[in-house]
Amino acid sequence: xxxxxESGGGVVQPGRSLRLSCxxxxxxxxxxxxxxxxxxxxxxxxxxxxxxxxAKVTYxxxxxxxxxxxxxxxxxxxxxxxxxxxxxxxxAVYYCAKEGTEKRSTCYANWGQGTLVTxxx
Amino acid sequence: DIQMTQSPSSVSASVGDRVIITCxxxxxxxxxxxxxxxxxxxxxxxxxxxxxRLQSGVPSRFSGSGSGTDFTLTISSLQPEDFATYYCQQxxxxxxxxxxxxxxxxK
Numbered sequence: 092x093x094x095x096x097e098s099g100g101g102v103v104q105p106g107r108s109l110r111l112s113c114x115x116x117x118x119x120x121x122x123x124x125x126x127x128x129x130x131x132x133x134x135x136x137x138x139x140x141x142x143x144x145x146a147k148v149t150y151x152x153x154x155x156x157x158x159x160x161x162x163x164x165x166x167x168x169x170x171x172x173x174x175x176x177x178x179x180x181x182x183a184v185y186y187c188a189k190e191g192t193e194k195r196s197t198c199y200a201n202w203g204q205g206t207l208v209t210x211x212x
Numbered sequence: 213d214i215q216m217t218q219s220p221s222s223v224s225a226s227v228g229d230r231v232i233i234t235c236x237x238x239x240x241x242x243x244x245x246x247x248x249x250x251x252x253x254x255x256x257x258x259x260x261x262x263x264x265r266l267q268s269g270v271p272s273r274f275s276g277s278g279s280g281t282d283f284t285l286t287i288s289s290l291q292p293e294d295f296a297t298y299y300c301q302q303x304x305x306x307x308x309x310x311x312x313x314x315x316x317x318x319k
């Protein structure tokens with residue numbers, strides 16, 4: 092079965108960097124686009140970024156553009172999110188999510204358990 | 213960016229009730245809409261994609277409809293395990309956007 096396991100969260104000071112990882116298993120990772128979605132404490136869901144199956148195409152939310160970078164290693168089945176210049180507004184649980192289909196971005200069919208990032212001095 | 217507006221923001225209902233949640237897109241999104249259920253402390257779960265396609269394993273009391281700008285999620289007969297927060301999400305274009313959520317509470 093599909094399994095997504097995020098790691099790398101923690102407490103970080105404002106202005107610093109953090110890299111999240113998402114280890115994937117149970118499906119052919121290299122065939123699917125992957126997303127990062129976040130949820131601030133007590134708030135709704137907020138889409139962050141997407142990377143195509145072959146890593147050639149990425150899109151970002153305006154709120155993270157220029158600060159966050161999504162990447163993937165298809166040989167290791169791992170998705171990454173490099174987060175720079177972190178601010179308090181980035182405090183959230185970060186989820187990785189797998190696309191519903193191979194062909195087009197439609198929905199998030201499978202989610203990891205999430206990893207909490209807290210930006211605080 | 214496409215804005216997604218859900219209503220109501222919260223609703224109280226009883227076991228056995230029929231509940232309808234609506235989601236409106238700020239511009240047409242064809243049928244590129246999904247619905248998710250989220251329980252406290254858990255990751256969201258995909259219920260419906262393509263506006264009306266029920267995911268495998270999701271009870272048939274859940275149904276989705278709509279296209280263009282107006283969509284609904286209907287729960288025909290609420291069960292105790294259905295009390296959760298529900299989100300719609302558009303996949304017509306990037307950035308993907310979610311509705312603000314509808315919290316379904318026990319009356």
